[in-house]
Amino acid sequence: YVHYLLFVKSENTVPVWLHEGIAKYEEKRWREKDIEVISPFYETILSEALNKNELVPIEKMHPSLAMLDSARQAQLAFAQSSTMIDYLVETWGQEALIQLIDTMRRTNNYRSAIEDVTGLEFSVFYHSWEKDLRSKNLEEKIPGVKVEGAKLKNNNKKSPDGSEDLIDIDNNKARDYTRLGDLLKQRGHLNPASYEYEKAHTLDPYSPIISSRLAHTLNSMGEREKAREILYPVLDFYPNHLDIHLILGKIYLEEGNFNKALDEYLEAVYINPYNPEVHASLIIVYDKLKKPELKEKQQRFLRLLLGEETENGKQ
Missing domain, CATH: 1.25.40.10 (Tetratricopeptide repeat domain)
Incomplete structure (x- = not known):
């Protein structure tokens, strides 16, 4: 819905990467007093990128995120954009966001719009945002983080059994165990299915895909406490x-x-x-x-x- 409002208010002048940043910022603002746009997942990939000096350049995000090299870069672009909007509002106020959209509608130029609203050259704004981000001392909170659930669409990359989210499991063995667990579960064989999911979970204990499948199966078997124990640590990260x-x-x-x-x-x-x-x-x-x-x-x-x-x- 935020995307639709942005489209209408800006007359389709807001670039996709900025659309995503504003949407990420706004999706929690309406229900949370203290907005926290840096989730454990975002914090982890931002921390890695900052430590390796591998932030995605704005020029690479524009005009389309589809041009990025990988799903990881796309997620990193989302994280950068949302924290950039957070920094804008924190420093110049909520009204600055409205002014930014209005200015882009008139100019169709995100750089000049940011310069008009902040009074800073775009390069200065960008470096001040990066400096602010580094000052937060972000940590890699999710060990061996996997990028899942927000890959850019690729209609040629589908899972043979229809479980398309399995593509998001990077570990080949974990993916195979999960697929086998799915097949067993579909046939009503819950005990063998949970065994396969547990093998996958051992290889990738922080995957929300594997953890949710394992927990759902355990709960169906009446092992509620064990299911909860599987989910709680993952919930902290996702x-x-x-x-x-x-x-x-x-x-x-x-x-x-x-x-x-x-x-x-x-x-x-x-x-x-x-x-x-x-x-x-x-x-x-x-x-x-x-x-x-x-x-x-x-x-x-x-x-x-x-x-x-x-x-x-x-x-």
């Missing part, structure tokens, strides 16, 4: 990974801990408000908590998502 919150919500719901289930599902809806599973789960939670008005609200959201109702009433 707080916006939808599947982790969905699985934790399901665990708490099955245990009768409805308030904790609610926390997880609300976090999930913040991450992706268009996922029907989230709203279906919230209907159950609100029913258990005896909150009929909120339950009815979620039922309507779900009908809208499934196309069973329009804004003006039922179809």
Whole structure:
């Protein structure tokens, strides 16, 4: 939605890399008092890039992120752009962001727009942002970090069994074990599936893809505590990974801990408000908590998502 508003307000003059930075900044601003745009994942790849002097040049991001060399560079570009917007607002105020968009609409030039808003030459602004970033003493918080979930689209690179997210698992053996686990799970063989997932997890314990599959399988086998133990460390590193919150919500719901289930599902809806599973789960939670008005609200959201109702009433 932020992308749409930017498109309209700027009359399509904001470059893609800046679109991403503004969207990343704004996606949390509406619900968080203290905005933290540097997630553990972003902090790790930014720290690596700063230590190796391998930040992605703005010129390489423009005009399209599709020209970058790898998915890792694309994620790094997102991280740089979001922290750049954070620095702009921190230093020049929220109004500076509005002025930036308005100026780009008039000039169709991001460099001159930044110069007009900050009063600094673009190169000076860039170096002052980098200096500010270095002053934060960022750390590589995720050991052996893998870039997943935000690769640029490549329609020629698909997983043979349809599990396209397996492409994001870098370790070949871990990927093979996970694929085998998927096949076993699809056939209802949960114990053998969990065994394969555990082998993959041993090779890549911080992969949210592997961890969520293993935890989901363990929970289906009734091993809820073990499933939680798998997810908690990964959640620290990937707080916006939808599947982790969905699985934790399901665990708490099955245990009768409805308030904790609610926390997880609300976090999930913040991450992706268009996922029907989230709203279906919230209907159950609100029913258990005896909150009929909120339950009815979620039922309507779900009908809208499934196309069973329009804004003006039922179809």
